[in-house]
Amino acid sequence: MPVTVSYDSDGKLSLSGLQCDCPCEHHQLDMDIYVGRGLIGRVPELIRRRGLGDHCVLVADDNTYRVAGADVEKALVKNGFSVSPCVIHRQGDMLPDDGACGEVLLSITRDTQFLIAVGSGSVTDTTRINAERTGLKFVSVGTAPSMDGYISAVAPLLHRGVKIQRPAKCPDIVICDLDVLATAPMEMIASGVGDVLGKYIAKADWQIGNIINGEPYCPVCAGLTANAVNALVEHVDEIAAKTEKGMRILIEALLLAGVTIGIIDNTRAVASIEHNIAQYWEMILVQQGVRPPMHGASVGVATLLVWPLYERFAREDLTALDLESIKARRMSREARERWMVRAFGEEGGRLIMRENPGDFLSWEEQERRIHAAQTHMEQIREVIAQLPPLATVERVMRTLNADMTPQQENIPQDLLCLSMWCGKDYRTRYTLLKTIDECGLLPAYLQAYPCDFA
Numbered sequence: 001m002p003v004t005v006s007y008d009s010d011g012k013l014s015l016s017g018l019q020c021d022c023p024c025e026h027h028q029l030d031m032d033i034y035v036g037r038g039l040i041g042r043v044p045e046l047i048r049r050r051g052l053g054d055h056c057v058l059v060a061d062d063n064t065y066r067v068a069g070a071d072v073e074k075a076l077v078k079n080g081f082s083v084s085p086c087v088i089h090r091q092g093d094m095l096p097d098d099g100a101c102g103e104v105l106l107s108i109t110r111d112t113q114f115l116i117a118v119g120s121g122s123v124t125d126t127t128r129i130n131a132e133r134t135g136l137k138f139v140s141v142g143t144a145p146s147m148d149g150y151i152s153a154v155a156p157l158l159h160r161g162v163k164i165q166r167p168a169k170c171p172d173i174v175i176c177d178l179d180v181l182a183t184a185p186m187e188m189i190a191s192g193v194g195d196v197l198g199k200y201i202a203k204a205d206w207q208i209g210n211i212i213n214g215e216p217y218c219p220v221c222a223g224l225t226a227n228a229v230n231a232l233v234e235h236v237d238e239i240a241a242k243t244e245k246g247m248r249i250l251i252e253a254l255l256l257a258g259v260t261i262g263i264i265d266n267t268r269a270v271a272s273i274e275h276n277i278a279q280y281w282e283m284i285l286v287q288q289g290v291r292p293p294m295h296g297a298s299v300g301v302a303t304l305l306v307w308p309l310y311e312r313f314a315r316e317d318l319t320a321l322d323l324e325s326i327k328a329r330r331m332s333r334e335a336r337e338r339w340m341v342r343a344f345g346e347e348g349g350r351l352i353m354r355e356n357p358g359d360f361l362s363w364e365e366q367e368r369r370i371h372a373a374q375t376h377m378e379q380i381r382e383v384i385a386q387l388p389p390l391a392t393v394e395r396v397m398r399t400l401n402a403d404m405t406p407q408q409e410n411i412p413q414d415l416l417c418l419s420m421w422c423g424k425d426y427r428t429r430y431t432l433l434k435t436i437d438e439c440g441l442l443p444a445y446l447q448a449y450p451c452d453f454a
């Protein structure tokens with residue numbers, strides 16, 4: 001049965017057809033999701049329905065407080081809630097760093113019963129980690145359809161300048177007012193679209209992980225995100241015009257990505273190599289004190305960068321591989337350690353290696369994977385053939401005036417080259433770039449991205 005999305009008269013989203021007998025453990029989602037017009041004034045009522053209590057800390061930054069936070073606060077106070085505002089003031093962009101997380105923590109008192117984040121990525125993640133650590137209930141009011149992290153059990157954060165991911169709390173209630181979303185600047189909307197377009201690659205990599213390593217694959221979750229990204233591609237003009245329908249399609253795609261994270265308790269359906277590359281840019285630029293491009297905008301550009309590698313691999317003849325030569329060219333464990341430290345820094349590189357101990361393969365395992373790729377090449381080709389033509393994705397991004405190249409995003413050439421080589425090493429999660437590397441083909445595929453170490 002295909003998954004269907006519907007809304008009741010309150011704008012509450014429900015899903016049917018989630019029954020699945022895949023090997024992934026499925027979790028029941030216990031969360032109220034509202035999408036509709038005029039919802040800001042109804043926030044108090046929607047919170048009362050779930051009985052989260054009366055005392056809250058409202059988290060926003062200067063911008064999101066102005067756009068919606070002040071109105072949410074007013075509505076809550078009028079309806080008898082006690083609200084402690086935690087508006088995080090910054091000169092430039094607010095980041096989900098130690099300082100911001102600390103400000104939220106210190107705004108929480110023993111009376112606090114729930115946290116309410118009014119904002120997009122940074123505000124929501126900063127609040128989410130605090131909800132996780134304090135065990136408080138958590139409401140997310142979205143202000144921009146700019147990223148897919150509203151419903152997420154993971155918070156990307158900046159800890160001592162290093163980008164980290166931490167398990168964090170999924171909101172109990174998510175409220176997305178379409179009128180508020182439509183006020184978001186086009187740059188943020190394009191970023192949301194970029195984030196969704198990356199799902200094509202995420203799905204392909206998940207299927208390839210299933211083929212090569214027998215990784216558990218959930219067709220329901222993959223189907224949810226695939227339908228959402230296809231709808232987005234089809235209705236890009238509505239999105240560009242910020243119509244009610246366009247905003248709904250975009251936020252739905254972003255929320256459903258999160259729903260899959262809730263169902264299988266990981267981000268497999270929504271993030272793969274394109275996210276690794278984008279996150280790498282962000283991490284290094286932040287370390288250098290440079291303002292990184294928006295998350296989804298980078299994901300969109302990284303998606304365009306890796307796409308041709310997939311198309312090329314589909315034309316590859318793996319029967320011609322010379323295993324002895326691949327074995328001879330393998331990186332030793334010591335060389336790999338040096339490479340990880342070079343790519344991710346002393347602290348970051350060692351942390352990634354600690355958290356992904358299986359990432360240095362024995363030759364036996366590498367050989368097994370090569371044979372698996374050779375044996376199942378036809379299946380891998382079918383997976384890649386499901387991708388739409390690259391021109392379709394490019395057209396979508398052009399319609400929204402999105403960044404198309406790393407140069408437009410001011411990614412320095414050396415950072416770009418390094419990211420193309422090390423994106424696959426960010427975590428164990430299997431991606432076609434790992435297949436290409438394990439088959440000894442990476443230098444040929446990344447010729448346009450010279451890197452002195454590789």
Ligand SMILES: [Zn+2]
Pocket residue numbers: 147148149195271275295296299
């Ligand atoms: Zn994302």
Ligand SMILES: [Zn+2]
Pocket residue numbers: 020021022023024026217218219220221
């Ligand atoms: Zn499943």
